[in-house]
Amino acid sequence: MEGQVEAVLVSEFCEFGEMNLSKTQLGSGTFGCSHYRRRCKIRAPCCDEIFDCRHCHNEAKNSLETNPAHQHDIPRHEVKKVICSLCGTEQDVQQYCISCGVCMGKYFCAVCKFFDDDISKNQYHCNECGICRTGGKENFFHCKNCGCCYSKLMEDGHRCLEMAMHRNCPVCYEFLFDSTEKISVLPCSHLIHFECLKEMELHHRYSCPICSKSICDMSKLWKKLDEVIASTPMPEIYRSKMVWILCNDCGAKCEVQFHIVAHKCLNCNSYNTRQTQGAPTASCSTNVVEMVR
Structure with missing residues (x-):
């Protein structure tokens, strides 16, 4: 049935005179999916089903509706067969259809088995x-x-x-x-x-999700925090409290005065810091003292 539908499409091209175009232009931009404009489909070697492209396959086979035991990605380099979108001929992977001669993709890679008519991407x-x-x-x-x-x-x-x-x-x-x-x-x-x-x-997240280092120049924010801390004195009971911090930006460990707003690294002036349990070389019992001092 799929081949018959495609054959009708070819006849439509003939009727409107598009067959006079070169094989490179014939049907260009008309066929494909949401991922690629191309004039062929692929037969997946893993499940022997036909899809517009590997992304269409992976989305279908990894959807929530698919049995987890059957979910999988297509091995892109193992694709052996493609189907011409204009005449429906199934054939070995190649750029031009062996039946109607149409170019199935202006960009073609025989290694990746990849076709794409949108060459503005500079593939x-x-x-x-x-x-x-x-x-x-x-x-x-x-x-x-x-x-x-x-x-x-x-x-x-x-x-x-x-x-x-x-x-x-x-x-x-x-x-x-x-x-x-x-x-x-x-x-x-x-x-x-x-x-x-x-x-x-x-969402005002300015540190790397992996290593926590700042992802941009934060100097203006650090100056703002200087002003906020200077205008927010701590209660008397906390003014002599010291804590150890680790700087996420430079990796330095230093002892600073505790403040409820933030703690500033003495090495690089960054406020991208975290409070640790005590001095780097302190014993376990000393750590407890450092935390409550």
């Missing part, structure tokens, strides 16, 4: 990553230690973090390496989805 295949990426190969460099591609704009100041992208986003927990969403690199070198980062900022 390219990274041999080191082993997958296709967007943005133009000339604009990115691959860091072997991090195991992923970064913008050349940050090449000079790049700080390596081993297998940085081979982790889940710390907010939404989607695997970052093959995510289709924009990814941001924090100053601490941890990675996070751009939209997840924006969501954090909307």
